[in-house]
Amino acid sequence: MNKANDWLPLTEAFYYILLSLYAAPAHGYAIMQQTEQMSADRVVLGAGTLYTALNTLLKKGLIMPSKSPSEGDSRRKVYAITKMGREVLREEIERLEALVRNGREIVNRMEGMDE
Amino acid sequence: MRGSKNEWKDATNNKTSWRWNGWWMWNHEKHERRLAELSEQGFHLVHTRPFFAKFHHNPSGRFVYRLDYRPDLKWRSAQREEYCGICQDAGWEYVSGGAKWYYFRRPWTENGTMDLYTDRASLRQLYRRIRWSLGLAFVAEIVILLSDTILFRYSPRDSHWWPVLGIFILLDLLLGYGWVNVTRELRRI
Numbered sequence: 001m002n003k004a005n006d007w008l009p010l011t012e013a014f015y016y017i018l019l020s021l022y023a024a025p026a027h028g029y030a031i032m033q034q035t036e037q038m039s040a041d042r043v044v045l046g047a048g049t050l051y052t053a054l055n056t057l058l059k060k061g062l063i064m065p066s067k068s069p070s071e072g073d074s075r076r077k078v079y080a081i082t083k084m085g086r087e088v089l090r091e092e093i094e095r096l097e098a099l100v101r102n103g104r105e106i107v108n109r110m111e112g113m114d115e
Numbered sequence: 116m117r118g119s120k121n122e123w124k125d126a127t128n129n130k131t132s133w134r135w136n137g138w139w140m141w142n143h144e145k146h147e148r149r150l151a152e153l154s155e156q157g158f159h160l161v162h163t164r165p166f167f168a169k170f171h172h173n174p175s176g177r178f179v180y181r182l183d184y185r186p187d188l189k190w191r192s193a194q195r196e197e198y199c200g201i202c203q204d205a206g207w208e209y210v211s212g213g214a215k216w217y218y219f220r221r222p223w224t225e226n227g228t229m230d231l232y233t234d235r236a237s238l239r240q241l242y243r244r245i246r247w248s249l250g251l252a253f254v255a256e257i258v259i260l261l262s263d264t265i266l267f268r269y270s271p272r273d274s275h276w277w278p279v280l281g282i283f284i285l286l287d288l289l290l291g292y293g294w295v296n297v298t299r300e301l302r303r304i
Contacts, residue, residue: 011236028197029204047205048183048231051198052240055187076204077197 004087007062008095012043013053018062018081018089025066027076028054054079062088134158136168140245141293141300143182143216150180154223163211163218177223181207181231184245186215207231215248239304246297253290256283 010018016035020026026034031054032045045053057063058079066080081089134153138146150160157174188195199209199217206229207219221228232238260283 011234013234013236028201032205044229044233046229046231046233046237047198047202047207048241049233049237050205051201052232052237075196075200077193 004084004091007060007088008092010088010092011053013045013049014057014062015089015092016043016045017050017053017057018085021063021079021081022086022089025078025080027078029076031079057085061085130172131161131169132158132172133167134170135166136160136163137166139293140184140249141296143184143245147180147182150218150220151178151223154178154180154220160210160218160220163213165213168211178220179223179228180210180218180220181228183217183219183231184215184241184248185217186244186248188215202231205229235304239301242297242301242304246294246301249290249294249297253287253294256287256290259283 007014016038017031019038020031020034028050032047032050035043035045054063058065061082062085063079064082066078138149153160153170154177157172157176158170159173159176159178160168160180161171162169185195185198188198202209202217202219206221208221210218210220212218219231232241260280263279
């Protein structure tokens with residue numbers, strides 16, 4: 001899995017973790033909260049799911065451990081997105097946009113015919 | 116978290132009892148339901164030992180329990196601490212653990228409980244970890260049986276050979292049954 005494309009499609013957990021880290025590094029709990037906030041409570045990350053996903057992303061080099069200036073002495077481990085992670089996220093957004101575009105085209109055309 | 120647990124323990128005057136805590140590795144969700152039922156009756160698991168667990172008696176409390184299998188986390192490692200920290204942040208109190216199984220609990224609510232695993236990918240990984248350990252134990256059993264046969268030059272004429280063989284076959288049948296059950300569960304997820 002060296003190319004960004006090989007990662008697609010992302011699971012919702014991977015997608016929202018990368019999205020949470022896009023702006024700034026964060027720890028697990030902040031990722032959980034941001035995911036709930038961004039998705040308006042539609043996507044909820046359980047603790048086991050979050051830890052498993054963080055480990056996978058870490059091993060594959062999409063995220064990396066980071067030192068947080070404000071929480072340097074905290075027990076919470078902070079993660080940052082890598083260059084590869086950003087690339088994967090951008091590719092996924094493009095893929096999702098294409099999906100939505102195609103879907104809308106067909107659905108709108110059919111709705112036009114119905115009328 | 117620890118402070119509140121101790122306060123609660125004091126309030127119950129440490130009414131504790133030991134109960135049987137055996138369960139099948141391939142059916143941990145059933146055990147979670149059993150622990151929740153016991154908690155509803157006022158018996159809350161607080162500590163585990165092989166086959167037995169310590170329960171506190173307090174009719175006013177009620178918890179739900181979740182079990183997680185994490186052979187990838189070493190005891191007293193930074194990863195284990197991080198994992199338990201994430202669970203604690205999510206509202207799960209670490210209760211006890213052993214043999215790479217982790218027991219968590221949180222107060223029961225009417226609205227139901229968010230699980231430890233909320234997506235198919237990570238749930239499948241949990242079941243794969245369980246299946247891998249069952250498979251490993253199955254293979255280890257066979258290797259031990261074969262090496263015993265060779266080392267001790269057992270033959271069907273030995274009277275003590277048949278009970279040994281019987282126990283091994285029984286264990287392997289159980290492990291095999293567990294492996295098949297987990298595989299079925301993996302197909303369902």
